[in-house]
Amino acid sequence: KNEVEQSPQNLTAQEGEFITINCSYSVGISALHWLQQHPGGGIVSLFMLSSGKKKHGRLIATINIQEKHSSLHITASHPRDSAVYICAVGRPYGGATNKLIFGTGTLLAVQP
Amino acid sequence: DTGVSQDPRHKITKRGQNVTFRCDPISEHNRLYWYRQTLGQGPEFLTYFQNEAQLEKSRLLSDRFSAERPKGSFSTLEIQRTEQGDSAMYLCASSLMTNQPQHFGDGTRLSIL
Numbered sequence: 047k048n049e050v051e052q053s054p055q056n057l058t059a060q061e062g063e064f065i066t067i068n069c070s071y072s073v074g075i076s077a078l079h080w081l082q083q084h085p086g087g088g089i090v091s092l093f094m095l096s097s098g099k100k101k102h103g104r105l106i107a108t109i110n111i112q113e114k115h116s117s118l119h120i121t122a123s124h125p126r127d128s129a130v131y132i133c134a135v136g137r138p139y140g141g142a143t144n145k146l147i148f149g150t151g152t153l154l155a156v157q158p
Numbered sequence: 159d160t161g162v163s164q165d166p167r168h169k170i171t172k173r174g175q176n177v178t179f180r181c182d183p184i185s186e187h188n189r190l191y192w193y194r195q196t197l198g199q200g201p202e203f204l205t206y207f208q209n210e211a212q213l214e215k216s217r218l219l220s221d222r223f224s225a226e227r228p229k230g231s232f233s234t235l236e237i238q239r240t241e242q243g244d245s246a247m248y249l250c251a252s253s254l255m256t257n258q259p260q261h262f263g264d265g266t267r268l269s270i271l
């Protein structure tokens with residue numbers, strides 16, 4: 047079993063829909079990251095959170111430390127949101143976060 | 159902030175050849191990470207530098223792989239005697255502090271013929 051699990055693996059939505067991507071993890075973490083990857087490779091950090099909720103524009107990320115679960119929400123989805131969304135957790139090493147452990151990603155396609 | 163840059167973007171080589179990739183992190187970032195991503199998978203950690211010190215290496219990093227960061231600025235990742243299974247996207251990331259977001263380069267895509 048992977049240490050970081052995402053669902054769904056693939057998601058197709060109509061423009062304007064509310065989208066939720068889920069992430070569960072099984073290890074101790076110092077922070078959880080949501081990242082966006084477009085075709086061709088580039089990865090952009092969307093959120094880094096260790097508790098509660100963060101919002102940036104139409105994106106909202108929440109985390110429940112007790113349940114080891116996080117969600118990424120996209121409100122009023124748009125075709126330009128189409129990308130792979132990856133959940134990753136920071137693993138403590140010697141008291142500080144070093145490497146990230148990644149989920150396999152959720153491929154989102156938003157159709158006009 | 160010019161971002162993390164990686165060179166080359168693409169590398170095609172024959173099995174058995176050696177290849178070297180370069181990563182230039184954001185200038186003030188002293189943490190540097192290498193990851194590998196195969197098709198349809200999330201990235202996997204390879205190695206981590208704090209300044210010039212290589213502090214952690216994954217078991218994925220076989221003896222054919224070596225990484226350096228000689229002056230605590232740019233880093234190189236070398237693969238010797240490449241194999242088909244080395245075909246992947248090699249990603250570099252940097253951060254200012256360990257508890258801050260990592261900034262990723264666009265990656266080097268390696269294809270082994």
